[in-house]
Amino acid sequence: MDVFDAVRTVLAVRAYQDKAVPREIIHRIVEAGRLTGSSMNGQPWHFIVVEKRETLRQLGGLARSGPYTADAAFAVVVATEPSRFAVSDGSRAIQSMMLVAWAEGIGSNWVGFQGMDEVKRLLNIPDSFDVLAIVPFGYPARKVGRGRKKRKSLVQVAHRERFGQPLGEG
């Protein structure tokens, strides 16, 4: 899938088919995270791939905003080492993973945001690390893909040369 098409069409997917994702595709998704650029090439990230149903259920129980993690084919828990750039770098890696997954027909969503100490205990993540997100992945239960996105209009967020000058002009 073309990069712009992936960015343009990717949607949050919160319901998954009961269908495994081939291991080589899981690897490719994790590779996308690993190969992402980071500030000063710090790579302060860790990717914990969870496929065991019982652990996915436990993650779903811990993540208030993402109980559907329980039904994912797998989840990647993204933990970061202490770094000024941890949130930024981790977010870039997650964006890469979600786009690469989407190109393979696999949906995902961002669950949680920092903290989540119980997840650290569950997965044996060092206490000094931060859990940035749980990202459940799976084949979408319903047809999605070309849906319209709710986004601010270009004129609301894009500017030419100086803030407040519309990009569409000049």
Add this chain to the structure above:
Amino acid sequence: MDVFDAVRTVLAVRAYQDKAVPREIIHRIVEAGRLTGSSMNGQPWHFIVVEKRETLRQLGGLARSGPYTADAAFAVVVATEPSRFAVSDGSRAIQSMMLVAWAEGIGSNWVGFQGMDEVKRLLNIPDSFDVLAIVPFGYPARKVGRGRKKRKSLVQVAHRERFGQPLGEG
């Protein structure tokens, strides 16, 4: 370009050809930022597209780590409204823009990280906003693209089921 190939091959580019980027491609890159997913769909971002050489020079002068911004075909200054998710959301949008640009043969790099109050004054960005990054874009001055990346190995950053168990096993 395939999404994984873009993630796999994209490199930081800090030297640019003296060659304009067609306006429709600039638009497509900004669209990639605008269409990116964000926490609670907050979209706390603004994209200021700078093409004027004099302003690019001024940005290059203000950005200690990115004087080469002066030579870019254009730059996107990413400013965020106050939000707990500003750094995360803005970073995801920048990742989308850099990947879409790369698929068009255009290199870029992340310059600066938050603060940069002089950039706010230069571009008339509201004081309550934060300048997350300056992202200069342009056709690479030297052939790049399939270069090897310096990244931690998979075993250093990827784990299976629990932190510390290698992904390669089991």
